[in-house]
Amino acid sequence: MSEISAASYRRRMALALVVLVAAFIALLFTSRTKHLKPSKNTGSTFKGASNSNPTQDSQTAATVDSKQDFEPVFEHEAEAIGRIDEQPAQTEERLREWASNIPLSEFPKLQEKALNLKLNGDSRFLAVQLLGWTGKSEALSFLENIASNSIPPLKDERALSFETTLRALAIESIGGVGEPQEKLASLARVARKSEDRFLNDRAERTAAWVRDPSLRSPIEQDRLALGQIVDN
Amino acid sequence: MIRSFFFAVTAMFACTALAADLPVFDKEFSCFNKVDADRYVSDFNINVKSFGGMELCDSKLDTKKLFNDLSLVEQGAFDVAPQNVFIRNYVASAEYYKWLKQQTRGMNRGNDIPHATAYNSWGYFTMQDGWATLSTLGRVGVVIHEARHTEGYRHIPCTHGPYEGSSNDGCDKDYEYGGSHAVEMEYYGRVVTAGRNFHPIYKSMARLMAMGRSNMMFNKSPIQVREVLTALDKDGRPAIVDEGKVTVRDGLTVAPGRLKRASHGASLFYGKMTYAIDLYSFRDQNANMEDAYSYYKLLFLDKGQGPDPMKDFEEVDIGTRRFAVGIKNDGTISSYQFAQGKWGPFANQNANAVSILTTSPAGEHGVFVLMNDGSIYRYDALKMTYGAPLTQRWPKELAAITTVNGQMISLSTDGRVSSFQEKAWSEFLPLKGVSISQIVSSPIYDAFVVEK
Numbered sequence: 001m002s003e004i005s006a007a008s009y010r011r012r013m014a015l016a017l018v019v020l021v022a023a024f025i026a027l028l029f030t031s032r033t034k035h036l037k038p039s040k041n042t043g044s045t046f047k048g049a050s051n052s053n054p055t056q057d058s059q060t061a062a063t064v065d066s067k068q069d070f071e072p073v074f075e076h077e078a079e080a081i082g083r084i085d086e087q088p089a090q091t092e093e094r095l096r097e098w099a100s101n102i103p104l105s106e107f108p109k110l111q112e113k114a115l116n117l118k119l120n121g122d123s124r125f126l127a128v129q130l131l132g133w134t135g136k137s138e139a140l141s142f143l144e145n146i147a148s149n150s151i152p153p154l155k156d157e158r159a160l161s162f163e164t165t166l167r168a169l170a171i172e173s174i175g176g177v178g179e180p181q182e183k184l185a186s187l188a189r190v191a192r193k194s195e196d197r198f199l200n201d202r203a204e205r206t207a208a209w210v211r212d213p214s215l216r217s218p219i220e221q222d223r224l225a226l227g228q229i230v231d232n
Numbered sequence: 233m234i235r236s237f238f239f240a241v242t243a244m245f246a247c248t249a250l251a252a253d254l255p256v257f258d259k260e261f262s263c264f265n266k267v268d269a270d271r272y273v274s275d276f277n278i279n280v281k282s283f284g285g286m287e288l289c290d291s292k293l294d295t296k297k298l299f300n301d302l303s304l305v306e307q308g309a310f311d312v313a314p315q316n317v318f319i320r321n322y323v324a325s326a327e328y329y330k331w332l333k334q335q336t337r338g339m340n341r342g343n344d345i346p347h348a349t350a351y352n353s354w355g356y357f358t359m360q361d362g363w364a365t366l367s368t369l370g371r372v373g374v375v376i377h378e379a380r381h382t383e384g385y386r387h388i389p390c391t392h393g394p395y396e397g398s399s400n401d402g403c404d405k406d407y408e409y410g411g412s413h414a415v416e417m418e419y420y421g422r423v424v425t426a427g428r429n430f431h432p433i434y435k436s437m438a439r440l441m442a443m444g445r446s447n448m449m450f451n452k453s454p455i456q457v458r459e460v461l462t463a464l465d466k467d468g469r470p471a472i473v474d475e476g477k478v479t480v481r482d483g484l485t486v487a488p489g490r491l492k493r494a495s496h497g498a499s500l501f502y503g504k505m506t507y508a509i510d511l512y513s514f515r516d517q518n519a520n521m522e523d524a525y526s527y528y529k530l531l532f533l534d535k536g537q538g539p540d541p542m543k544d545f546e547e548v549d550i551g552t553r554r555f556a557v558g559i560k561n562d563g564t565i566s567s568y569q570f571a572q573g574k575w576g577p578f579a580n581q582n583a584n585a586v587s588i589l590t591t592s593p594a595g596e597h598g599v600f601v602l603m604n605d606g607s608i609y610r611y612d613a614l615k616m617t618y619g620a621p622l623t624q625r626w627p628k629e630l631a632a633i634t635t636v637n638g639q640m641i642s643l644s645t646d647g648r649v650s651s652f653q654e655k656a657w658s659e660f661l662p663l664k665g666v667s668i669s670q671i672v673s674s675p676i677y678d679a680f681v682v683e684k
Binding site: 079080081082083084085086088089091092095120121122124125126129155156157158159161162164165168169188189191192195197198200201203204205207208211212215216219221222223224225226227228229230 | 291300301303304307308320346347348349362365366367368369370374402407417418420421422424425426427429430431432433434435436437439440441442443444445447448454455457495496497510511512513522524525526529533554570573677678679680682
């Protein structure tokens with residue numbers, strides 16, 4: 001090999017290496033983009049919602065659990081709540097998958113978001129829902145803190161309604177994390193602190209369901225009752 | 233070489249382009265369609281300037297929030313299911329946008345009535361600061377709520393909840409009235425049960441908002457708990473009677489106290505504490521469960537009642553208001569002051585006071601005090617004062633009386649249970665032949681009763 005051709009060979013090898021690295025990075029972004037890109041057809045926020053490949057969804061969810069990615073993804077997921085969603089079942093599946101991969105280190109932040117009066121309601125509700133959907137027993141104490149946090153003395157009746165609703169979701173979510181005895185003890189502590197009739201009712205419904213899972217869950221009970229009220 | 237270079241450039245470009253496609257980096261990700269925005273401004277006569285100026289992309293600005301809300305109203309779709317006896321159809325499910333447009337003469341943003349979320353003045357809606365900080369569902373609910381006011385529906389004073397006693401009328405009589413709260417609740421209910429293209433968390437919020445507000449904003453709630461009869465046999469073993477079916481449940485490992493209705497079901501009262509009866513399933517025999525869910529929990533909290541056991545205690549709902557009333561051993565009586573988080577002063581001492589009743593012998597629901605001579609006094613738990621005695625005294629042969637889903641059921645001192653049907657008492661067949669020591673009606677948390 002001549003000296004000129006050897007230099008040419010080194011340049012080609014370096015270029016090939018750059019190409020390989022670029023291709024690898026492109027692949028990484030491709031998998032994320034499939035998950036997160038907004039849909040142009042439906043107005044739905046994320047194209048990933050229509051992704052029918054659960055394996056791919058699962059892999060994608062795993063890519064957003066780093067500290068670096070959590071905040072921007074959380075913000076966009078919160079914004080998506082206020083959008084038309086043509087495939088809500090897939091969205092829920094995707095969010096549950098994401099929640100199950102959220103590291104424990106983010107749990108305190110989710111609690112902080114949930115109780116932050118300066119954040120918008122969608123973000124706060126998402127924070128509670130994600131804690132519940134983690135399915136991890138470590139989430140229980142955070143949910144209990146949210147559920148039993150005193151409702152601030154707000155003058156706006158709707159703001160009060162929201163605070164109650166948020167805590168009701170936290171109570172229901174306690175029913176989905178941890179061992180039955182832990183859940184029951186937690187629900188009893190929440191009920192003891194609460195003087196809100198709706199929250200106490202929620203705590204007891206959830207506890208009854210934890211004690212006997214063959215009962216209708218509070219969510220099923222709500223759906224049945226609301227189904228009788230409206231025209232369906 | 234050229235080919236390699238071309239590939240490298242293409243790959244790098246692709247990488248950059250893909251990064252830009254990520255919504256978190258995409259400035260266009262959340263932008264609203266200008267044509268639709270202009271149409272909304274025109275359809276609803278939106279004072280764009282008051283909302284902060286035209287904004288299509290930044291969701292933190294109120295104009296963009298309003299556009300989002302209106303697009304949800306316009307594009308939200310509902311499955312059409314067979315109609316049934318509960319049909320209200322205050323607003324046709326396919327016509328929310330059209331209806332909203334008809335009821336809206338203009339939309340402004342202001343903060344001239346800060347304690348309100350929004351108000352409607354002759355079809356002109358003014359969204360206050362509180363509106364801007366709500367969730368998307370909350371904002372959409374407000375818009376729908378306000379639109380109903382244009383049709384002439386007004387609120388009345390609340391008999392309970394955050395607006396009770398307020399000079400601002402905030403409640404509707406009931407769901408049947410079809411006012412702003414009913415229309416709003418119908419929307420939430422539809423989102424939950426028939427919504428086709430709503431985000432799952434939006435639906436989750438709608439479900440809890442509907443259930444929570446049904447209890448707060450109607451003076452007569454459309455959704456109530458279902459009731460069963462709880463009975464203790466002569467050995468203290470509990471059973472529930474649900475629509476004629478008897479199911480035996482676990483007893484406690486201690487001697488039975490006095491059977492009480494509690495907001496969660498039923499409990500046994502021991503003066504200083506209560507144990508809950510599990511109405512749903514069998515439990516570990518050795519695990520007596522303290523009642524932490526109902527207001528019987530007040531017994532083991534220091535809320536100003538002093539260290540001594542209570543002679544009697546009742547948690548009772550009258551209308552949509554809940555009361556906790558206690559009699560001490562010295563015959564003084566008081567009710568718990570929820571707003572202050574403590575008992576009112578124990579007063580009106582009467583050494584003859586035996587127990588608190590929540591159903592009179594005639595079947596009237598309320599708070600009554602039974603005296604040891606059989607006389608019965610009405611007790612106003614709100615004012616904490618005794619009223620006049622009832623004309624009817626407590627019959628000697630009557631051990632207990634209660635109402636279950638509106639039906640009167642009594643227990644005689646010889647252990648027989650009767651029900652009041654067709655203007656006469658007759659044997660209560662589900663418990664025929666069983667010697668019963670105590671009965672009470674209990675709410676059961678496996679379903680709601682929806683009023684027709």
